[in-house]
Amino acid sequence: MTAKRTKKNAIIPNGLSGDEVESFESKDEMNNVTLALRNELNMNEKSSTSEKKKNALGQKKFAATAADFVDNMPPPPIHDELQPIDYFYCIFGKQSTTLLTNQSNLYSVQKHPNKPARISEIEMEYFIGILLMTGIYSFPKQRYFWSSDTRFESRSSVMSRDQFLEIKKSLHVTDNSVQSNRTDINFDRANKVRPLLNIVKENFRKISKEEKLSIDEQIIPFKGKSIMKQHMPNKPNRWDYKMFLLVGGKSGICYDFIFYTGKNDKKKHGFCTDIVLDLCETVPRFINHKVYFDNYFTTIRLQ
DSSP: OOOOOOOTTOOOOTTOOHHHHHTOOSHHHHHHHHHHHHHHHHHHHHHHHHHHHHHHHHTOOOOOOOOOOOOOOOOOOOOSOOOHHHHHHHHSOHHHHHHHHHHHHHHHHHHOTTSOOOOOHHHHHHHHHHHHHHTTSOOSSGGGGGSSSSOOHHHHTTSOHHHHHHHHHHOOSSOGGGOOOTTSTTOOTTTTTHHHHHHHHHHHHTSOOOSEEEEEEEEEOOOSOOTTOEEOTTSSSSEEEEEEEEEETTTOOEEEEEEEOSOOSOOSSOHHHHHHHHHTTTSOSSSOOEEEOOTTSOOGGGO
């Protein structure tokens, strides 16, 4: 005798309608389908549990391996109390003054052979000092520093206005007669100041580094025209010079820098990776320095 169709306590499998379930001819067939469905549900639960475990492992918080800093750098030499000019030359270097003096005199001879400027190194030092003070005391025009109403004795007493303007007009870092071709694939946009940048960069690199270091960009405000100015829409000043710095995490002292002149096709590992590797070139190894930077510089190649 054929078993009656029933829907009581029936579990409807995925993909089957109620009418299809009612078409089963016996309880045995229905039981087989129910058993198969339960096995399928158990497999899905196990698979779901496995996925949750994988996700939990993937979301596990990163814990850096503890590494104590081993400071084996020699202590700084003991000197008498340094004057401000001594600290300045630790970075700027005496060779920078010599370079500026020689190249400025050379340019003056090339430009005005009948009446060249004769600039001494001490005059170049005065000129640089006046420029630094200009960044502290701001006037609409530099001639106001020599004006009778707004006269700055510390500036006007060491150099006349005409002498200052003469040096400023002749100021050069490189020889214009040996400039590289702009169409050259290796052309350096910063070639006219590169020798000075190299001297300062090398002096920064000589400073003993602290344990925690930081890499980030630095913006240099500039209102003039230059092909090296970068467009940064998210910054207060959208068009400025850009540098990448390696600095002390606590002291803020600069240990190295890269003056960014624009897009360069010479990439070894990618732009951000190359920046980090270049700045860390002089960081001593195996004494556990810690270098921090934001996600802009974070790449898989740095792991």
